[in-house]
Amino acid sequence: MKDTPLGFVKSTVIKRIDWDDHLFSLRVQAPANAFPTPAFTAGQFSKLAALNEQGEWVRRAYSMVNKPHLTDDQIELEFLVIEIPDGKLTPLLGHIKEGDQILVGTLPAGFMTIDEVPETATDLWMLSTGTGIGPFLSILEEVDQCQRFEHLVLVHAVRTKAELVYKDKIMALMKTYQGRLRYVPIVSREDVSGALSGRIPQRLQDDSLAKAAHVEPSIEKSFFYLCGNPDMIHDTRDTLQQMGYKKHLRREAGQFSFENYW
Ligand SMILES: Cc1cc2nc3c(=O)[nH]c(=O)nc-3n(C[C@H](O)[C@H](O)[C@H](O)COP(=O)(O)OP(=O)(O)OC[C@H]3O[C@@H](n4cnc5c(N)ncnc54)[C@H](O)[C@@H]3O)c2cc1C
Ligand SMILES: NC(=O)c1ccc[n+]([C@@H]2O[C@H](COP(=O)([O-])OP(=O)(O)OC[C@H]3O[C@@H](n4cnc5c(N)ncnc54)[C@H](OP(=O)(O)O)[C@@H]3O)[C@@H](O)[C@H]2O)c1
Structure with a gap:
């Protein structure tokens, strides 16, 4: 070799x-x-x-x-x-x-981690498309570090039901978090019972994401991590900004941050 x-x-x-x-x-x-x-x-x-x-x-x-x-x-x-x-x-x-x-x-990197979330945020919203759910599952495995959050909302948007991966792991985590972890699947190209339809920005705008999660987002309590498809990130950023949220910078705390996969 x-x-x-x-x-x-x-x-x-x-x-x-x-x-x-x-x-x-x-x-x-x-x-x-x-x-x-x-x-x-x-x-x-x-x-x-x-x-x-x-x-x-x-x-x-x-x-x-x-x-x-x-x-x-x-x-x-x-x-x-x-x-x-x-x-x-x-x-x-x-x-x-x-x-x-x-x-x-051998040199892992990236800033989409728990310690980058401002101390003031009590609700962590993890919005993902496709394989973008990966880093959020890793974060959720850090149960001790996630104790600081009142609510953890895991949103996974995919094209088809088969792409709703790691269901068993998510169910086990929901048990571990005793009600504090909310899982909201979104399937865009099939009708799936128990999942929302459409795309993340629409579902944020019409409040159905908040209703499905049973968590009300607010500028004071929420922090959003976005991960996956760059078009989703672009459109979700626009939506969050229209809702009054600001991009998080180390020098000026905001309410959302993201990782584009391509
Ligand atoms: C920080 C970071 C983390 C990443 N983590 C993952 C991960 O955990 N899992 C993963 O599958 N990919 C991940 N990616 C994407 C990955 O690095 C590759 O770009 C991807 O696997 C495609 O590689 P390729 O050589 O087969 O395609 P390329 O020849 O590089 O073709 C790239 C094209 O494929 C499409 N594409 C790339 N990634 C994806 C994707 N994940 N989903 C849908 N379409 C895509 C885009 O249209 C892109 O232009 C990550 C990228 C970044 C920057
Ligand atoms: N080999 C195969 O059989 C096969 C099958 C499927 C995919 N693929 C490959 O995998 C890639 C797709 O992977 P994927 O399904 O994980 O990625 P994706 O295209 O990023 O789709 C994931 C989710 O993101 C949504 N989305 C797309 N654009 C958005 C936007 N602007 N705002 C909000 N949400 C948006 C999609 O909704 P919409 O459905 O409404 O777009 C879908 O629900 C394709 O490029 C293809 O190359 C291969």
């Missing part, structure tokens, strides 16, 4: 979950000493890399779905990936099986 590029280490795929024919999760195990301590903060992303047919490394960013998890001298990282038919890396990842090796980045 070609030399491992700087900032990457070999990992072994220890689990693969296929949610649909184009949507899957990969859990990898890598030597912990290749990572900083702690290896990452919930909500951050790392990188995956594979060799293409031309023998070149193709690398892309992927958020961890889990919180840092150590077993002896190994660290486990789990990623949720959607295969883009003409993409450069994801069709290669689509062929990966349990037991295969893949390169994982």
Whole structure:
């Protein structure tokens, strides 16, 4: 195999979950000493890399779905990936099986974390499309750190019911949070009972998101994290701004922040 590029280490795929024919999760195990301590903060992303047919490394960013998890001298990282038919890396990842090796980045990064949420916010709204739910699941696994919030609202907007991933994990988290975690699925291209229809900005505007979550958003209490499709982020930013919310800056506290996936 070609030399491992700087900032990457070999990992072994220890689990693969296929949610649909184009949507899957990969859990990898890598030597912990290749990572900083702690290896990452919930909500951050790392990188995956594979060799293409031309023998070149193709690398892309992927958020961890889990919180840092150590077993002896190994660290486990789990990623949720959607295969883009003409993409450069994801069709290669689509062929990966349990037991295969893949390169994982050793320098996780990103600011969509619990400690970046202003202390004054008591309700954390996590608005995601598609694979953008990943970092929020990681954040929710940090139960002790999330005790500071009165309400946690997890919104997952997808095209089809099959893409409503990690249902068991979410149900277990809802039990753990004893009513403080509200889960609102939105499905845009199928009618699904128990899920809202349409898109996040519409559902914010017409108050149906708040009604489904049984949480009333307010400038004083709410903080919104947005993650996934850049068009969703653009339109949701506009909607939030029309509702009176401001983008959060370190030098001037606001009520929302985001991570674009492309
Ligand atoms: C900070 C960060 C975190 C990310 N985390 C994840 C993650 O956890 N899971 C994940 O699947 N992707 C994630 N991505 C996107 C990922 O880095 C790749 O861009 C994606 O997997 C496509 O790679 P590719 O080489 O197959 O496609 P490319 O050849 O790079 O084609 C890119 C095109 O695919 C589309 N696209 C890219 N990502 C997505 C996506 N997630 N959903 C739908 N359409 C997409 C866009 O139209 C984009 O222009 C993240 C990106 C960033 C910047
Ligand atoms: N191989 C396959 O069979 C297959 C199947 C599906 C997808 N894919 C690939 O995966 C990619 C799509 O992945 P995805 O479904 O996770 O992503 P997506 O297109 O980002 O859709 C996720 C959700 O975001 C919504 N959305 C889109 N634009 C929005 C906006 N401006 N404001 C608010 N919400 C918005 C969508 O609603 P709408 O439905 O209303 O757009 C949908 O509910 C495609 O580009 C395709 O390449 C492949």
